[in-house]
Amino acid sequence: MAPAPAHLRLRVGLAASGWVALGATALPGGSPLRWVPVLAFVALVPGLALLHPQPSGLRPGARLEALALAAPVSLSLAALAATSLFLVEAFSTTAFLVSLAAFVTVVAALPGVPLPAATRGAVERERPRVRAKR
Numbered sequence: 001m002a003p004a005p006a007h008l009r010l011r012v013g014l015a016a017s018g019w020v021a022l023g024a025t026a027l028p029g030g031s032p033l034r035w036v037p038v039l040a041f042v043a044l045v046p047g048l049a050l051l052h053p054q055p056s057g058l059r060p061g062a063r064l065e066a067l068a069l070a071a072p073v074s075l076s077l078a079a080l081a082a083t084s085l086f087l088v089e090a091f092s093t094t095a096f097l098v099s100l101a102a103f104v105t106v107v108a109a110l111p112g113v114p115l116p117a118a119t120r121g122a123v124e125r126e127r128p129r130v131r132a133k134r
Contacts, residue, residue: 014049015108018101047073049107
């Protein structure tokens with residue numbers, strides 16, 4: 001069996017991370033094994049799921065751009081999820097993490113949002129073609 005492509009492994013890892021974070025909430029209260037996966041998931045993974053999974057991969061500058069945008073996008077999505085749950089009077093840690101994990105699972109299956117550095121080629125310029133002398 002051939003190994004899975006890197007972007008497929010990334011997508012599966014992103015989708016699984018939310019469910020791992022949800023499972024970590026079953027551990028004792030003050031344990032770092034409980035709060036570290038939850039914090040990392042909420043702060044980074046929803047944004048990475050939206051921005052990173054590109055089938056052709058990302059250029060080095062676009063990878064940096066995706067990483068820099070992942071935290072603010074993730075925290076914005078977390079705030080939207082939490083606010084929505086509060087408005088319908090259904091907020092709980094479990095409901096919050098399930099909604100984010102389900103969102104990430106669905107989004108990880110879709111292509112990432114195109115990034116400016118990835119589409120315009122501003123980071124890595126293509127080398128000019130050398131014309132053959134006639």
